[in-house]
Amino acid sequence: MDQATQYSMIDKYVLIDQEIKRLEKRRDELKQQVIALGEGGHPGHEGAVSVSLQQRKTLDQDKIKKLLSEDVLETCYKTSASIVVRVTKFEKETSV
Numbered sequence: 852m853d854q855a856t857q858y859s860m861i862d863k864y865v866l867i868d869q870e871i872k873r874l875e876k877r878r879d880e881l882k883q884q885v886i887a888l889g890e891g892g893h894p895g896h897e898g899a900v901s902v903s904l905q906q907r908k909t910l911d912q913d914k915i916k917k918l919l920s921e922d923v924l925e926t927c928y929k930t931s932a933s934i935v936v937r938v939t940k941f942e943k944e945t946s947v
Contacts, residue, residue, distance in 0.1 A: 865938050869938075890902050890904065
């Protein structure tokens with residue numbers, strides 16, 4: 852891939868990342884308004900949303916670490932790998 856094509860691809864990725872962040876912020880604002888409608892189904896013209904309360908049990912890891920020795924804890928750990936792509940937006944220089 853030549854450098855111009857790479858720059859174009861990276862710039863598109865950065866711009867799309869910014870747009871996603873803007874849209875996620877707006878979605879989060881709307882989500883709070885939807886939650887305020889209360890539990891149940893709420894129809895619109897484009898689709899519907901439902902609001903419900905869910906609960907789940909989790910292990911208190913601090914308590915477990917106090918109860919078990921390091922050797923026992925070490926046998927319980929799993930390692931996972933993932934690819935991470937971070938976006939850094941360059942600030943545009945302003946000319947005087």
